Amino acid sequence: MSGNSFGKLFTVTTFGESHGLALGCIVDGCPPGLALTEEDIQADLDRRKPGQSRFTTQRREADQVKILSGVFEGKTTGTPIGLLIENTDQRSKDYSNIKDQFRPAHADYSYMQKYGVRDYRGGGRSSARETAMRVAAGAIAKKYLKEFFGVEVRGYLSQLGPIAIESVDWDEIANNPFFCPDASKVPAMEEYMKALGKEGNSIGAKITVVASDVAPGLGEPVFDRLDADIAHALMSINAVKGVEIGAGFDCVAQKGTEHRDEILPEGFASNNAGGVLGGISTGQDIVAHIALKPTSSLRIPGRSLDVHGNEVEVVTTGRHDPCVGIRATPIAEAMLALVLMDHTLRQRGQNGGVQHSIPVIPKGH
Amino acid sequence: MSGNSFGKLFTVTTFGESHGLALGCIVDGCPPGLALTEEDIQADLDRRKPGQSRFTTQRREADQVKILSGVFEGKTTGTPIGLLIENTDQRSKDYSNIKDQFRPAHADYSYMQKYGVRDYRGGGRSSARETAMRVAAGAIAKKYLKEFFGVEVRGYLSQLGPIAIESVDWDEIANNPFFCPDASKVPAMEEYMKALGKEGNSIGAKITVVASDVAPGLGEPVFDRLDADIAHALMSINAVKGVEIGAGFDCVAQKGTEHRDEILPEGFASNNAGGVLGGISTGQDIVAHIALKPTSSLRIPGRSLDVHGNEVEVVTTGRHDPCVGIRATPIAEAMLALVLMDHTLRQRGQNGGVQHSIPVIPKGH
Amino acid sequence: MSGNSFGKLFTVTTFGESHGLALGCIVDGCPPGLALTEEDIQADLDRRKPGQSRFTTQRREADQVKILSGVFEGKTTGTPIGLLIENTDQRSKDYSNIKDQFRPAHADYSYMQKYGVRDYRGGGRSSARETAMRVAAGAIAKKYLKEFFGVEVRGYLSQLGPIAIESVDWDEIANNPFFCPDASKVPAMEEYMKALGKEGNSIGAKITVVASDVAPGLGEPVFDRLDADIAHALMSINAVKGVEIGAGFDCVAQKGTEHRDEILPEGFASNNAGGVLGGISTGQDIVAHIALKPTSSLRIPGRSLDVHGNEVEVVTTGRHDPCVGIRATPIAEAMLALVLMDHTLRQRGQNGGVQHSIPVIPKGH
Amino acid sequence: MSGNSFGKLFTVTTFGESHGLALGCIVDGCPPGLALTEEDIQADLDRRKPGQSRFTTQRREADQVKILSGVFEGKTTGTPIGLLIENTDQRSKDYSNIKDQFRPAHADYSYMQKYGVRDYRGGGRSSARETAMRVAAGAIAKKYLKEFFGVEVRGYLSQLGPIAIESVDWDEIANNPFFCPDASKVPAMEEYMKALGKEGNSIGAKITVVASDVAPGLGEPVFDRLDADIAHALMSINAVKGVEIGAGFDCVAQKGTEHRDEILPEGFASNNAGGVLGGISTGQDIVAHIALKPTSSLRIPGRSLDVHGNEVEVVTTGRHDPCVGIRATPIAEAMLALVLMDHTLRQRGQNGGVQHSIPVIPKGH
Secondary structure (H helix, E strand, C coil), rough: CCEECCCCCCCCEEEECCCCCCHHHEEEECCCCCCCCCCHHHHHHHHHHHCCCCCCCCEEEEEEEEECEEEEEECCCCCEEEEEECCCCCCCCHHHHHHHHHHCCCHHHHHHHCCCCCCCCCHHHHHHHHHHHHHHHHHHHHHHHHHCCEEEEEEEEEEEEEECCCCHHHHHHHHCCCCCCCCCHHHHHHHHHHHHHCCCCEEEEEEEEEEEECCCCCCCCCCCCCHHHHHHHHHHCEEEEEEEECCHHHHHCHHHHCCCCCCECCEEEECCCCCCCCCCEEECCCCEEEEEEEEEECCCCCCEEEECCCCEEEECCCCCCCHHHHHHHHHHHHHHHHHHHHHHHHHHHHHHCCCCCCCCCCCCC | CCCEECCCCCEEEEEECCCCCCCECCHHHHCCCCECCCCHHHHHHHHCCCCCCCCCCCCCCEEECEECCCCCCCCEECCCCEEEEECCCCHHHHHHHHHHHHCCCCCCCCCCHHHHHCHHHHHHCHHHHHHHHHHHHHHHHHHHHHHHCCEEEEEEEECCCCCCCCCCCCCCCHCCCCCCCCHHHHHHHHHHHHHHHHHCCCCEEEEEEEEEECCCCCCCCCCCCCHHHHHHHHHCCCCCEEEEEHHHHHHHHHHHHHHCEEEEEECCCCCCCCEECCCCCCCCCEEEEEEEEECCCCCEEEEEEECEEEECEEEECCCCCCCCHHHCCCHHHHHHHHHHHHHHHHHHCCCCCCCCCCCCCCCCC | CCEEEEEECCEEEEEEECCCEEEEEEEEECCCCEEECHHHHCCCHHHHCCCCCCCCCCCCCCEEEEEECCCECCCCCCCCCEEEEECCCCCCHHHHHCCCCCCCCHHHHHHHHHHCCCCCCCHHCCCCCHHHHHHHHHHHHHHHHHHHHHCEEEEEEEECEEEEECCCCCCCCHHHHCCCCCHHHHHHHHHHHHHHHHCCCCCCCCEEEEEEEECCCCCCCCCCCHHCCCCCCEEEEEEEEEEEEEHHHHEEEEEEECCCEECCCCCCCCCCCCCCCCEEEECCEEEEEECCCCCCCCCCCCEEEEECCEEEECCCCCCCCCHHHCCCCCHHHHHHHHHHHHHHHHHHHHHHCCCCCCCCCCCCC | CCCECCCCCCEEEECCCCCCCEEEEEEEECCCCCCCCCHHHHHHHHHCCCCCCCCCCCCCCCCCECCCCCCCCCEECCCCCCEEEECCCCCCCCHHHHHHECCCCCCHHHHHHHHHHCCCCCHHHHHHHHHHHHHHHHHHHHHHHHHHHHEEEEEEEEECCEECCHHHHHHCCCHHCCCCCCHHHHHHHHHHHHHHHHHHHCEEEEEEECCCEECCCCCCCCCCCCHHHHHHHHHHCCCCCEEEEEEEHHHHHHHHHHHHCCCCEECCCCCCCCCCCCCCCCCCCCEEEECCCCCCCCCCEEEEEEEECEEEEEEECCCCCCCHHHHHHHHHHHHHHHHHHHHHHHHHCCCCCCCCCCCCCCCCC
């Protein structure tokens, strides 16, 4: 209810500020029997970790996760899994000069209006650092989905500022620091980021996430539609300003004959639906796209006010990502995995054990 | 939990199938003291009602709402408000021929996979008819927001297929059957819809909703961000495939200096944020855009399968909207109002009565 | 969140005032495939209905339930079930004289402090009439539990004022107007109630509810224990002031050797636990007892204040139950059934489909 | 949803096994502005801590709590408060012999049926050790209630086996190891416990908790009544088998004239209601009683089965409380405080800012 929990049957609750003692979360509702080690979680955390290339923030956090509960003799027990990451590389002095400023496009002003107080060090709770625990929890969901239901959740950078990818090679994504699936675009991205760095500016990005081999029938009608919950999950990631399912905004100019995914004996003829019809999965790939705004922490001065209403010039000199989208792929994957894990458990609960024998349509495109 | 409820402190739960006896909902959490009559709700229902122009479905439902509880001597009492609309113009025979078909881009197949059974008459629960109760509940939220908090929630059609509006005149919206705020585009829209009707095809649309004079400080950080809840609410509307807040997908190609809304003594210099920073309202206009897919009920035959796996040619001859986007404006307004009403109450609960004196920034652009 | 919903996967939300147009509820989360007619629900409503003997209120409500949605061709579809009961025998003038009074032991004062306003006719929302919808929803849960899981939920009056039962004959319960399972006590109860009627007074009662053949393993540890949710459910019934599971308050004076239910090859040797250990069902009978206070609507004058703070003498002359406990058995059964239905679905969701082969202990005592 | 969270606006989620690395919890929804240190929480933890007298378990846990987030410059910020207690005195070898046994009256069997697996060391998640985090979270609620709303939550042991207290002296409670408010009974309790220790047996107890100066108007009608939520909260404590509000089971034999709390200009004439009418607080003291069963870990052998279905003789030789009730007073206080804190915030949310001027009745008795 206070906004720090996600999911109904597979529930993640997080805590922690950017420059506090630690970040942590509780994963409540993971079924028993999943083999789980800290390494399983660490792998995804390392994909998100800052300081891995010159194109991301130079803050160097070990981001070493500890499992505090819920796992016994190497397997989950069904009881809540407590996860903890201690903060090690806070440089709080970096932030003292902006303590009273409302940095443009940051949460400073809105937090102050909500709470009347805020931990200004590194953005406190509004820092992207909070997403580490989403990735940790998502890693558990991804592993469960993969091992028990055969579902794979993957993502990639589909556009960096003006540079859009033209093809998707899943094997390429891990070969470059951008999560870019199109090797031909990587040099242009590198050039672009270097120029941006010199300029002291930042840039937006677009990320695509895909879940394959999802069972048909997941999602609730009306309000808790699968696509609505995905939209909720993805829009809750810092800096996200737009979410599309399948054809997304392209469908505004599509005609019905163009948009509708016809069904052939060999499967669906297209996937404009993005794997969801009437809020419920069809078994096709779940496909979602998100738009991430450019980082607002810039060396280029910006005009603003301080907490007393005085005009100030804001210059941010801390360590920041020039493109938050670059590290966002594992976060988006994690959120999609959390939604799918939750709805898979919900569907098992909701149907009360009823069996039916509706033939399954091959996923086709 | 089963997907038919929305909101945490201001909670709406709906029921009803397209061709059942009635649609209804319970609005739980409306504070006491709001003057409320059936006419207050009916006004918005009439804006959504089918059969009002040649461009919408010719099904003619009276959509007459009854208040069954929660109002005493003309005012809400704080107890749950039961609302009921009886269905009057069902022609169930229209649908018998498609009883066993999986109509492309409809929820037929996904519902069958979820439930093993469905009320096929008029789409049953997956019918857009379900949105009538959203509009009814939203009308209560809109009235409360307006009278107690001075918030106004309004919307318009911003694009119909290839025709995008170029200006917004709030007074124009009620003058045409499209909710179009740009009078100069109305003739083109009429022509477009006529041609589409002859063709037997359908078209997508884009809707924009705006909430003005929202208090700063609404929304929870992390998962229940105001924008995340708005995305959830709007994506839960039938046919919606994309949601944007503020600059939305435009921010992918924006630089930080371009996107950040600077703050001047006279107010925010721009509103790329769409009124939300860090998931919390800033007091600027909340602005959201949604993409609606073209109706999938077409006279033009489409290929599909039936429940037995046989190939079928699907032709839909019932009464349907050629552009579901046309009637969607009141629905989108209703959903935005529900989110704002809920977060307004949550904020009052969460802050525990704490007062602070952070100066309010004028909303500017 | 606003208190009118119960259950997480099997969720019941009710509305309606004693003297409003109608009472209703939405049952959200009933799995598809349950054969369901209005008669199935009516049977339990008739057991609760007032005016059936001289020992209950003479208000005569038909309490005829209508199913408005969620059932198609005689079976549930998985979509929300809307239920409606129209009020027919309101005599609102009975209540005008107490409009401004705070009747002792009624909710008049606490409602006014909460809401600042109340529908004073017949107690409005705080009327025991609200429990009709609990019984209606509970009838669906009872039927599902019985047909799909073999669980039987039954109850009886275990004490009426000073008269405690000494034996339980399940077949006797329907033979008397008290739900008394001990035929030898019925004459004394009749005498007692007649004397009480002459006196113009009321009396408390104790009800016992039992669920048999419940699967072991239901309930969540820590906060949502099965017994905690049962306590919540039963204490939420009007007039209930105490809840016991199994040995209940007797365990205060029990030693460990006396209380612990030893386990023998032929089953549990006793059932002090009431079928729940560590918050989770053991497969033994779930046994709960509740204490119901005497009705507060009395002909015998009581001292109180009015809304202006003036002293008043309160005399209640409407039609009231001299012992609310008498009609409470079906209500308690309904609430127990709702808890068990919810936890059965939750358990199916939570375990994610994991199978295990722990041997089942016979239920024994 | 998975049972490890409590509260809707003030939400506590706990994790941790008896013999795992640590126990922890997240308190989500604490409003900003509360001065809070680890010492504030430690004080209540020390009251609950084992090993403080010869009458409780000799396990010696430091139970030193750390605040990991949500507090900045000595005050809460409104963001989630992460709390952690590391386990230090686990002797896991004590438990290896009972690894495969279903100890009578323990959660061994029900956990195995639910999860198919369990952390058997020290009871794992079902250990009373889990209550440490309830006390920690409750300490925050108690402090907030006291400082912002003037509410005091206190408790005492009202019966130890056959020894019932006869008077309540709040100042006496801290002077003896039993939380006994009646000094005259302490010697008898000491004698009783010594004899019990020699016998190797255990005993039940009764605890009373009282909240004073609670605002009238807290609680939701129908399902989330204040008393129903209190029953849920208290019944969720390990070993509790019964909950009473006010007169509790005594009301079974009370007449209406006896039970109803008349209202005089100087206040309520009695408090049979225990401070709640119609599920909503009246401003009188909230009074609740709970029954705790005797500990089931005994040196005296008990008959049972093991996981393979074989007969076993169970003897428990670890360190255990002979009367779990003795240390339960701070836990019961914590749970009552959590309910009141939650409903106080809910009421502020629900009423939407509406003011009314109903005169407040003095609390009287």
